[in-house]
Amino acid sequence: MALTSEVPDAGYRRSVTPGLERGAILIAIDEPSLTDVAAGQLEDVGFSTRTVTDGYEAVRLVAETSPCLVVLGASTPPTGGVELMRRIHARRQVPLILVATESRAADRIVGLRLGADDYLGEPFAPAELVARVEAVLRRRARPGRRSAAVTIGGVEIDPARERVTLDGRQVKLTPREFELLSFMAQHPGRTFSRVEILDAVWGDSSCRSEVSVTVHVRRLRMKVEEDPSAPRLLETRRGFGYRLVPSA
Template sequence: MAGGMEAAQAGHRRSKGPRLDRGEILIAVDEPSLTDAAAEQLEDVGFSTRTVTDGYEAVRLEAETCPRLVVLGVSTPPIGGVELMRRMHAGRRTPVILVAAEGRATDRIVGLRLGADDYLVQPFGGAELAARVEAVIRRHACFERRSAAVAIGRVKIDPAGKRVTLDGTEVRLTDLEYKLLWYMALHPGRALSRTQILDAVWGDSSYRSEPIVTVHIRRLRMKVEEDPSAPRLLKTVRGFGYRLVALA
């Protein structure tokens, strides 16, 4: 009996063997048919999966197992995917895809504010969800290739630990805020168009739009600029995009 309870608490873990190890995907969606279809598709391309239907268990497993990505259902009990994502992102930057049975604007907007990498509304199949997972992981991997820390004025970015500090104090950023800042830091002094930024940071995410770049730049300024209304680090290039100034 005790062994059964431990297995349930650990979630249902699946893998098709050691032929290719691309890491684990945590799926917390309260819909077995979708969960099973997505898990099978992901396992076919080399991921292992762990599935749970309890939100609190998802938060615990995300902290303990450090998955490559988390798929969260908006209606996952007992408190819903949006609140679960808030709790997960309080301490980590694991990529998250939110999935919903119906596209409520409030869920979509809150997910955006919390840094969700993508948002899918049914109907969609396991193959599409698996493809979205792969796309988010590919984008995320691009930001993990360089390990040397970068200092821009008072701001220091440590990609190895995915930490950003301002005058030595850690700045809490969402996953997308971090990726946006890191992408711009890789191109200091260069004017980057909104399209370039969207391609690098959002890819084909359903959140992709030019206004979303403006929103995230504004949030970054609130966190890393001394005076967000007169930014010295993240400059606007009118009619084009943005430029990160290489401050000494």
């Protein structure tokens, strides 16, 4: 998914800052008073926004209007944030920040494993939301992400189109899985520690964890390895980290 500053016309409130346009943010949280304040803060720094309280409407808008980022509440009806996140990513690989209370910590953990780019505890300060949005978009737009396509062992990684195929068949990856595989593909044969991978792929995200690297590598193997229990592409170098084997 290419990040863009173009703003869709489907009901988005445009930035109140003249001459500054930073793209459209879709906010899907079931507390209108909170979302209105958050939307105002985002508009103050150049984003256009649309707020909804119905999850199915959010899924439809992601498919139809291509926002540059989604802020999704873990309790957003009718299905809750985790199921809505699956539906959103099935339609478009859009960056996503999950908002969850401490009582919904399990949803937050599952959401991160499914590819949420970051999370916020609820209630949150609108200024913190703005900072998290800016950080996620910075990571997603880092120079060097869109290098030439690479083919290794029947797997083609095309950063420019954000597309992965295995023997010609498209593989569905979450945004984080794609970014991890794309990063490794830029350095075939090189071993990276979990900390190095965190710095390159997770950046300054609040959900940094070496366990997250392990989980995402395991999920990638399930999708691109012929036998995930005996990986030939994403190799573990015990005591060192992981590498993408160039001759897999």
